[in-house]
Amino acid sequence: MGEVIIAELDSPERVVQAARSVRALGYARVEAFTPFPIPELEDVLGVRRTRLPRLAFVAGLGGASLALLVQWWTNAVDYPLDVGGRPTSSLPTDVLIVFESAVLFAAITAFAAVLVGSRLPRLHDPLFDLPGFERTSLDRFWLLIRDAYDDDAGILDEAQALLDAELARLGAVVTRARLTEAGA
Amino acid sequence: MRRGVLVPLGIGLAAGALTLVYALVDARRALAAWTAAFGFVLATALGAMVLVMVLHVTGARWWRVLRRVVVAVAGTTPLLALFFLPIAGSLELVYPWAAPPPDLPERVARALAHQQAWHDPRFFLVRSLLYLATWTALSVLLRRADAAMSRRPTAARAARERTLSAAGLPIVAFTLTFAAFDWLMSREAGWVSNVFGVYVFTSGLLSALAVIGVASWMASLRGLTDGAGADHFHAVGRLTLMAVILWAYIAFFQLLLIWIANLPAEVSFYWARSRGSWRTVDVVLVVGRFALPFVLLLSRSLKRSPLFLAALGSWLVVTSALDFEWLVVPAAGASPSLADAAPFVCVFALAWAYGAHLVYTRGRAPEERGAAEDAVRRDALRYRSP
Numbered sequence: 001m002g003e004v005i006i007a008e009l010d011s012p013e014r015v016v017q018a019a020r021s022v023r024a025l026g027y028a029r030v031e032a033f034t035p036f037p038i039p040e041l042e043d044v045l046g047v048r049r050t051r052l053p054r055l056a057f058v059a060g061l062g063g064a065s066l067a068l069l070v071q072w073w074t075n076a077v078d079y080p081l082d083v084g085g086r087p088t089s090s091l092p093t094d095v096l097i098v099f100e101s102a103v104l105f106a107a108i109t110a111f112a113a114v115l116v117g118s119r120l121p122r123l124h125d126p127l128f129d130l131p132g133f134e135r136t137s138l139d140r141f142w143l144l145i146r147d148a149y150d151d152d153a154g155i156l157d158e159a160q161a162l163l164d165a166e167l168a169r170l171g172a173v174v175t176r177a178r179l180t181e182a183g184a
Numbered sequence: 185m186r187r188g189v190l191v192p193l194g195i196g197l198a199a200g201a202l203t204l205v206y207a208l209v210d211a212r213r214a215l216a217a218w219t220a221a222f223g224f225v226l227a228t229a230l231g232a233m234v235l236v237m238v239l240h241v242t243g244a245r246w247w248r249v250l251r252r253v254v255v256a257v258a259g260t261t262p263l264l265a266l267f268f269l270p271i272a273g274s275l276e277l278v279y280p281w282a283a284p285p286p287d288l289p290e291r292v293a294r295a296l297a298h299q300q301a302w303h304d305p306r307f308f309l310v311r312s313l314l315y316l317a318t319w320t321a322l323s324v325l326l327r328r329a330d331a332a333m334s335r336r337p338t339a340a341r342a343a344r345e346r347t348l349s350a351a352g353l354p355i356v357a358f359t360l361t362f363a364a365f366d367w368l369m370s371r372e373a374g375w376v377s378n379v380f381g382v383y384v385f386t387s388g389l390l391s392a393l394a395v396i397g398v399a400s401w402m403a404s405l406r407g408l409t410d411g412a413g414a415d416h417f418h419a420v421g422r423l424t425l426m427a428v429i430l431w432a433y434i435a436f437f438q439l440l441l442i443w444i445a446n447l448p449a450e451v452s453f454y455w456a457r458s459r460g461s462w463r464t465v466d467v468v469l470v471v472g473r474f475a476l477p478f479v480l481l482l483s484r485s486l487k488r489s490p491l492f493l494a495a496l497g498s499w500l501v502v503t504s505a506l507d508f509e510w511l512v513v514p515a516a517g518a519s520p521s522l523a524d525a526a527p528f529v530c531v532f533a534l535a536w537a538y539g540a541h542l543v544y545t546r547g548r549a550p551e552e553r554g555a556a557e558d559a560v561r562r563d564a565l566r567y568r569s570p
Binding site (some may be wrong): 049053057084086093095096 | 446
């Protein structure tokens with residue numbers, strides 16, 4: 001953990017402009033905290049589209065194959081039962097279970113992947129300790145610049161001054177904060 | 185008149201002449217194909233009408249920029265009355281109940297005798313008139329409400345569209361179900377499927393969205409879509425994917441229930457459609473109208489491409505026509521025939537010409553005049569697909 005620079009803004013339009021300026025200055029590890037989703041920000045900050053759908057698709061295919069295999073094996077191989085002369089293994093009836101399993105596997109995989117991917121079963125983040133952070137879920141828009149960090153405090157001062165000058169016209173309040181893992 | 189109207193009109197009239205020749209060679213067979221083509225355009229127009237109504241009722245705004253096209257597809261409904269005339273004039277050639285063949289199995293003959301009161305020709309024509317009048321009235325009302333809204337959007341006009349749609353949806357649901365029973369299912373003597381009306385609707389919804397995909401692309405090339413972008417086409421693509429799945433779902437469950445019960449009175453439908461060249465049609469429908477479009481439409485980038493939606497839409501229009509050929513023609517033991525394309529092309533091209541005419545007559549000017557105070561259009565332009 002180390003020091004980060006925070007720019008606080010008061011409107012969605014301004015946070016998009018500010019993010020553009022920050023990116024133009026060459027900072028890459030920039031995060032935004034906003035009360036509601038702002039689609040334009042994703043493009044500016046270079047947020048990639050999630051690869052979750054592909055994972056869910058593969059999991060769905062896996063579930064479907066497994067269901068087909070299990071039904072074929074139980075009905076046609078392990079315990080064949082003659083019901084009114086019907087074929088022991090038949091695709092039309094298998095489709096129901098195949099479909100349900102595909103949905104189940106895809107859904108569980110997607111759910112688990114979201115949890116793991118967003119490191120969710122976690123109760124605290126050092127960010128929460130920063131004064132005023134709770135307002136990012138109400139009416140404030142934060143840009144968090146992580147890669148202004150350096151061991152040399154002088155570089156950080158310089159970066160803060162530069163950002164301050166750059167973002168002042170947008171009414172940004174630029175501050176520095178130290179993130180500590182220790183928490184309370 | 186514009187080229188966009190004249191060309192399909194010319195194609196439609198030429199195909200109409202070919203259909204006439206077809207009818208002179210084999211009237212019964214040509215009428216079977218005409219009924220299938222009629223069912224195809226009927227389901228497409230009403231599928232679009234239900235779509236318009238649902239979009240009004242749910243208060244969707246994204247489609248405002250494509251509205252002219254979507255409403256025009258639903259607006260082709262009045263033509264149905266015209267297309268129905270050949271069928272009304274020769275019931276005994278189209279429907280087994282109007283002139284039962286002598287060699288019917290006893291089971292089928294009993295079923296027909298049981299249905300005699302319902303299938304009285306005068307009663308049948310009165311019902312047909314009722315369906316056609318209802319739909320024509322609804323489509324004219326929807327189109328007028330839409331024209332008023334595009335001249336000057338007001339809250340009262342939007343509320344009127346919503347009320348009209350909320351009242352119209354159950355009406356269309358019932359009339360479409362009964363019309364599907366009367367006009368299409370009754371060709372299959374003694375065969376009954378409760379889900380048939382829903383099948384026709386879902387097939388028509390898919391066909392309508394395919395037409396909307398093609399027409400939106402063409403309209404956007406001519407600057408008639410009021411600024412539709414990738415996000416709006418994405419929304420159309422998502423709905424098309426939904427319709428593909430819905431149609432396959434209904435078709436599959438009809439098959440599954442009949443297959444698993446395995447009763448002679450019910451399997452006759454699939455028996456007739458699993459022999460000879462119909463087998464090829466079965467495969468083309470399952471692969472071409474479900475598997476292939478399903479997999480392609482899963483892709484986000486493809487759904488966002490207007491050109492792709494137009495190409496896939498054209499293919500889906502063809503397979504939709506094939507679906508109605510498959511649904512209607514085999515009843516009397518007939519095989520699929522290339523000559524059947526003539527009535528399909530005729531009916532579809534004439535409906536397209538009329539729809540294109542509706543798109544053009546909406547004009548460009550009112551959109552621009554009302555644009556400043558049109559909050560709905562502003563919302564539609566700001567629409568971003570997730």
